[in-house]
Every structure is written in structure tokens, then in C-alpha cells.
Amino acid sequence: MAIRYPKGSLQYVNSSSKRKTKRPIEYGHRGMKFEEMINQSNDYYLNRHIAVIHKKPTPIQIVNVDYPKRSAAKITEAYFTQASTTDYNGVVHHCYIDFEAKETKNKTSFPLSNFHQHQIDHMAACTEQGGICFVLLWFSSLNRCFYLDFAILNDYWQHQETRRKSIPLNVIEQEGVECPIGIAPVIDYIQPVLKQIEKQNNR
């Protein structure tokens, strides 16, 4: 049973006794997945000539393909393979941008286990070439999204054995930039990107 509250928020009330876990309150994005929210934002930026950013397809190793007559080729055996890069890249205002988007159900910190060494390596290589690298962190239980520079993530990543294995929310609040959640774009993450570009250009 769904009750509509003022401000357009939608809260689910459990009608079945089986479903005891609370479902998160859904705001503007109405239960959209994080990836979908970013893709829609990218479409918005593309259509408004603000930025050209795309999600890369999932890398797959194809083993078998059927070619039936008069219909499309059908892949009958394939496996997911490890990506060597991040999920998103593109160009904004003469700058290469590259980022990874991750989510957590945690409410007080973002676990580093969400990231992989190859993503860190790729962002380090892109940074070295002058690209703008960052992560979008989605706290699904809090409905909050943050832009965080790769430099901050990398600092925590490099010291995870001796320090802690997650980035505290208050650090993210301080060092990152919270992205407004809305309708168009769903997640407005381009402002901190443009600020970072400006900063880099002034160096």
C-alpha cells in the first residue's frame, strides 16, 4: 500500500507481514536505480549540449552465437568479464572526465570494498593525463548523492590497511559536494565537475 505524502514523497506501508524490512522513502526518482538515474542525467546533459557522457557497456566474453535465418544473431553462451576501466567517461568543456558510480546502504560511511584496484589504477592513469576523475557515491538509505574527487578516494584507498576501510560520511560531506536530486536532471552532478575544471585551468 502506497501513501502519498506532501512534497510528492512516496512511502510504502507494509501490508504483508512477510515484508518486515522497511523500504526506503522514494523521492523524485521514484524507485529508479542509481545507474538509471545517472543515465537519465547524462541524457539531459547531452540534449542540452552541457556534456557528452556515456556509460560503457558491460564487458562480456562471447563464446557461442547462433545465426538463425531471418532473425537477429543470438548469443547463446557468454560470460561476464572484468572491466579494465571505470563505468563512465566523456567530455565537458574541453575536459576529459572519468568516473565510477557506487552505492551503499550504510548510513555513516562508504565502504572501500565497493571499489576495485583496476578502477583506482585507471583513474590514476587518467588523472596523470590531465583528466578530471571522481566518484559519485549514493547513500541509498539516506537518498543522498555526493561527488568526491578521486584524490580523496585514492588517499583513503592507499591507507586502508593501516587506517580504516571506509570513508566516513562527515568526511564526504566536508570534502565532497552533495548533488541535488530532482527531475531534470535526476542527479545534478555537473556543477562540481565544472568547478574542478575551473580549478584545474587556473593552475
Add this chain to the structure above:
Amino acid sequence: MAIRYPKGSLQYVNSSSKRKTKRPIEYGHRGMKFEEMINQSNDYYLNRHIAVIHKKPTPIQIVNVDYPKRSAAKITEAYFTQASTTDYNGVVHHCYIDFEAKETKNKTSFPLSNFHQHQIDHMAACTEQGGICFVLLWFSSLNRCFYLDFAILNDYWQHQETRRKSIPLNVIEQEGVECPIGIAPVIDYIQPVLKQIEKQNNR
């Protein structure tokens, strides 16, 4: 039967009467596919910290996945889908670069039918954002590879209905830059890219 000629070139002589079509002479790359040649070149650029350029995975729509116990998830039904971008992008010297690689068996011109509207649209959008866009054209019968600015391709593309449906080799020779074919990198296409970046920075 393979005969090794001086200069390391390898020419196949048909020993079977069935195989009547001539196989192209293989030089340094020894029968490597064009895509493979570019990927190896990208690896070279990455390892030498010259550029970070990757081929995007083939986009696929996954319909069915099996999750067998104790082994990797197996995709049992999937279809190839249309890409919305080009095959390659990356970052070089603070610049976003984006390109498509195509090959032809033709010896005198490069057919525009090798390209698709979405690739043209994507490169136009990236160019508008200040990215460096181009194509790598491989004449497989001639063993020659050219860098050609998107602006030239786009000019031919926009006028293909009233002018011609291919770009003559002599135009490509004049307006493009021939990329040396070697061992490391297999196709050295980064020089014309760097020149284009310099040109853009001086504007």
C-alpha cells in the same frame, strides 16, 4: 606455403586449388586484425604513459542468465544492440579524444557506408564540447592506415547525396596523416593527435 621475402614481409602462396583469392601480403602485424592492432597500440601508449585510450565493449542486451552453483554466471540469451557512440575514447595531454576505426578492401577510396549516423552525431557532439575527434582508416589491401580529422569526414558525409559516397584516397593522403606501421606501437597514430591538440590549444 609461406615464403619469407626480404624486409620481413610474408607472402602466402596458394597450395590448394580451392583457395583462389589472393591473400593480402602481411607486414609487421602478421595477419593481426585491425582492431587488435589498435588495441596493442593502446596498450603501448598506456604502459609508456603517453595516453589512456580504451576500446569500449560491444553493447549487448542480456535476456537470460544462468547462475550455476560453484561456477561463473552464464549468459544463455543475449543480442547485439546498436552502440550510441564510437568504439574508442580516452585522454591524451589534458584532451578528450574520440575516434572510430574502420577498414576497407578498396584501393582507391574509402566508402562512407562504413560509417553510421549515430557515430557522426556522437563525434559532432564531442567536437562541440572541445574533444578531438577523428577516424582511423585502414586500407587492408594496401596495408596503409590514415588518421583523418572528423571535420573532413563530416564534410563528405553531409554531401554524400549530392557529391560522392566515398572519400578518394588522394584526398585522404592530402588531408589526413599516414600512420607508420611497426611493432611497438603497431599503428602509431598518436603524432597527428598531438598535432591536432597543439593546433586547438593555439586557437
